[in-house]
Amino acid sequence: MSTVPRWALLSAGGAPLFLVGGWTLAQAAQPDGFDPVRQTISALAATGADHRWIMTVGLVGLGLCHLTTALGLVSAAPAGRALLALGGLATLVVGAFPQHPTGDSTTHAVAAGVAFGALAVWPALAVPRRARPSLDREHRDAPAFVRRLALAAAAVLLALVGWFAAELFTDGAWIGLTERLAAAAEAGVPLAAVLVSRRRSGRSGPG
Template sequence: MSTVPRWALLSAGGAPLFLVGGWTLAQAAQPDGFDPVRQTISALAASGADHRWIMTIGLAGLGLCHLATALGLVSAAPAGRGLLALGGLATLVVVAFPQNPTGDSTTHAVAAGVAFGALAVWPALAVPRRAAPAFHRDSSARVRRAGFATAAVLLGLIGWFAVEFFTDGAWIGLTERLVAAAEAVAPLAAVLTAMAAQRQSRSSGPG
């Protein structure tokens, strides 16, 4: 079994810190009247927004962390790692093409959609079809079920956010934050699971 490097834990743990820390600091720096329940994360990094650099750094850090984690999570299947990397790249495109003061740019909207979609689906494709010899079959099956369950929950949250987005709902900011936070934590859970499996494999190995 390929060994997940320790630095992957740093990149995976950095993703939610950059995201949640970024929007927390950016919201605190906004003038009175900013409503995180109704207003999106992109509004904090939009062209012309007050102190937009804070959320811009947060999103850039998030994208780079996803790319690094995809590189380091060598125990995952290539398809899952590829989608995680795609989510990171799409996040960087979101940073490069911020929301316009009068509304979304097409590139921003498409990149955000790709990022949300890729980061929701990747856990379902991350578990290799053939378990490594050190794994018991039931353990591999549990991990696979967990991956599909995680993807299902994330897609459900995206569906809720989509309803709020297209109906101009009152909870659009809240639902976006729920989706983004859950997607940022998922790679950390995957790295922790992989490292736990490595420790179990070493402890149950010969000698």
């Protein structure tokens, strides 16, 4: 198993910091009355928002972190890494094409949809189908356990994204909350994947 480099751990850890730190600081900079339960993350970076650069930096940092993590997560299958990178690239587009005060831009909406979708599905495709045979039962059973863990993570992420999508097509009373839950979970899963990969490679190594 290839060892995931330490810089991938830094980028994976940076993703939730950029996202949650970005929206926390950006919300604090908004006028009284901003409601994070009913208002989206994109509203914090929208054209005309107060100090919109804060959330824009957060989104750009998040996207760059996902791209860097995808590059360094060498133990994952190529399809999973490609989807993680796609999610990072789409997040950069979200930051580059902000929401308009009178409504969403098409580019922003499509990029956000691609980002949420790719970042929800990638764990299911990240576990290699073939693993090197091992006489050690613990090592032999580990790939199956990791695959089940990855599928469970993808299922939870898809459920959160589905809840957010449902809010988009209803009254949207919890649209901000559901988006934050989905986005935060998607930002944290790459960190978990890197930690698991580094732990497994450490156990497989000498000594």
